[in-house]
Amino acid sequence: MNILVCVKRVPAPGARINITDDGQAVDTAFLGFTVSPHEECAVEQAVQLVEKHGGEVTVLTLGPAEAEEQLRTAVSVGAAKAVLVPITESDWDPQRTAQAIASVITDLENANGKYDLVLFGNESADSCGYQVGIRVALKLGRPMVNGAKGLDIEGSVAKVRRESDAGQEIYMLPLPSAVGVKEGINLPRYPTMKGRLASKKVDVTRTESTGSVGGLKMIQLQRPPERVSNTQILGTGPEAASAVVDLLEELGVFK
Amino acid sequence: MSVLAVIEHDRGTIATASLGVLTAARNLAAQMGTSLEAVTVGSNADALASVAGQYGATVVHQAHHDALTDFGPEAWGEAVAQVVRATSPQVVIGTGTERGHEVIAQVAARLDLPASMNCTEFDSSFNGTQPLRVVRARWGGSLLEQAEVDATIKLVTLANHTVDAVEAPTSASNTVHNVNLDSSVMHSFVQDRVERVAGVTLATAPVVVSGGRGVGSAEAFAPLEELAGLLGGVVGCSRAVTNNGWRNHTDQVGQTGTRIAPDIYIACGISGAIQHWVGAMASKNILAINTDKEANIVTKAGYAVIGDLHKIVPAISEEIRRRRG
Ligand SMILES: Cc1cc2nc3c(=O)[nH]c(=O)nc-3n(C[C@H](O)[C@H](O)[C@H](O)COP(=O)(O)OP(=O)(O)OC[C@H]3O[C@@H](n4cnc5c(N)ncnc54)[C@H](O)[C@@H]3O)c2cc1C
Ligand SMILES: Cc1cc2nc3c(=O)[nH]c(=O)nc-3n(C[C@H](O)[C@H](O)[C@H](O)COP(=O)(O)OP(=O)(O)OC[C@H]3O[C@@H](n4cnc5c(N)ncnc54)[C@H](O)[C@@H]3O)c2cc1C
Secondary structure (H helix, E strand, O other), X not given: OOEEEEOOOEEEOOOOOOEOOOOOOEOOOOOEEEOOHHHHHHHHHHHHHHHHHOOOEEEEEEEOHHHHHXXXXXXXOOXXXXXXXXXXXXOXXXXXXXXXXXXXXXXXXXXXXXXXXXXXXXXXXXXXXXXXXXXXXXHHOOOEEEEEOEEEEEOOEEEEEEEXXXXXXXXXXXXXXXXXXXXXXXXXXXXXXXXXXXXXHOOEEEOOOOOOOOOEEEEEEEOOOOOOOOOEEEEEOHHHHHHXXXXXXXXXXXX | OEEEEEOOEEOOEEOOHHHHHHHHHHHHHXXXXXXXXXXXXXXXXXXXHHHHHHOOOOEEEEEEOOOOOOOOHHHHHHHHHHHHHHXXXXXXXXEEOHHHHHHHHHHHHHHOOOEEEEEEEEOOXXXXXXXXXXXXXXXXXXXXXXXXXXXXXXXXXXXXXXOOOXXXXXXXXXXXXXXXXXXXXXXXXXEEEEEOOOOOOOOOOOEEEEEOHHHOOOHHHHHHHHHHHHOOOEEEEOHHHHHOOOOOHHHEEOOOOEOOOOOEEEXXXXXXXHHXXXXXXXXXXXXXXXXXXXXXXXXXXXXXXXXXXXXXXXXXXXXXXXXXX
């Protein structure tokens, strides 16, 4: 069972997201970087599946040279191989990103054989385009379901569970297939000592790729109107309980 | 020439998000001087034509195929793509939901067109001839982006809850499209379904008592459970809590968890990181309980109590019981 997981490097903002003066990017001067929680879970799910069925996990990212950090983090929790598709300019639009990723996957598969599963996050943490995985899967000609809250292999089929307003839906995708994963499918592990060592040693493969510019153009980022609140402090410590219950009565939530 | 609204439904039951989409699509069509049309997938949705007409659709395209009895992202995407090809709308608007994003992304991939998800605004001077300027939500709504969709057919989804449904009845005509679906799109249909048990959910609860890292352990949630029980509400949590395995992810509030809108959100030992806040900000009232009076959640909340949640939460329950006698 060989699995490829696609992850995207994004900033990890805290209490607020600041934008650069030109409005073109998130100001990352004081920020660390991470991947989407959905993608962390995709990596964990892949690692659990190969622990059960054998094989290995490869992680792939399209991004700046620094995105090696996110690939190494994935290796520290169990991925075996890492592939960086370097880009030098600012971000690529979703169509171009998908085209470039699909062509790299095709090259990797021609060299090493097919991945039984290609996993994505349900949506990226920053841009939230909900589309790169779906575009890549179609180019690779494999079935794809997004939003997976459960993923098992039963023989030559990927059994996907997802939540809808109506209940839990089950999908059965013949392998090789592609799946977009949602946070909550599992609880990602922390790196072990051995994992950390492996992540330092792993060779990150660099594979150039191109794609033609698509039709979605980012013009400018802007902050949503901020909720300013004159916080009313009801008190300090347990003595405030009475004021809290007064408030609950006033709001009609406690009768 | 039209604006095409993609109606989301579940086995023939319309998703409420579709009504906002119909309204937004009608407004856009009016400003462009063109008509609103709608598309439904599967003959089990044919009856929804009257709903579309209620919201001003002049033509309802009904995609038919024997296989279209339940949801399947690839088959739905292919069916809508074929209707789009046949009718050449200038703009196609889908719902900003899991299924809505997925169907529009499938259409986009199949027609090799750009797609802009979770739009909150459309350019009021758009007349159909120029690229479509939109504002769209990023980071789950913590940040907005002005973007341009440059293509002959503009594919977008409307961020949920941004446009209220307003009726504008017309008489709609129906056109059936018998779509061709080959075996490649047949694999991703829903194969089985376990219906949800009815009851209060995190998304719909009138009161949510939430705990963060400050709660300290799975066991220490017991007083929060008790308070939620007394108020007829449910317990929520932050990602720090799910990451520690203290609670299930179904309880998580935020960007990658659930969006809530209770009458009151009681946030205990939660700092109020932006990714948590976007899930809670639609709450009508927020009460923060935190040892740190500078915590982000305290400065954003309407009400706060400063101090140790382990003492304050039980004291509130105690006071409620006392008053109830
Ligand atoms: C000129 C320009 C400037 C831009 N500037 C910014 C910016 O400053 N900040 C910003 O956030 N976006 C920016 N974008 C948009 C950004 O490039 C998109 O985020 C990107 O194309 C991927 O789309 P998405 O993030 O919406 O992915 P989604 O469709 O939401 O991603 C779904 C899944 O696909 C996979 N995936 C997505 N992208 C990658 C990747 N690069 N490598 C590996 N796997 C991936 C992941 O598994 C992810 O979970 C810019 C775009 C342009 C054209
Ligand atoms: C892409 C992305 C998506 C994310 N999605 C989500 C999401 O959906 N939901 C989410 O919650 N997070 C999400 N996060 C994580 C988020 O950034 C924060 O890390 C997380 O919300 C912090 O949880 P917390 O407030 O419980 O913990 P902390 O930030 O550690 O805050 C703990 C708080 O408890 C207070 N405290 C401590 N002890 C006590 C006590 N005894 N009594 C009272 N107060 C006390 C402290 O003063 C502090 O304010 C996401 C992050 C990323 C990058």
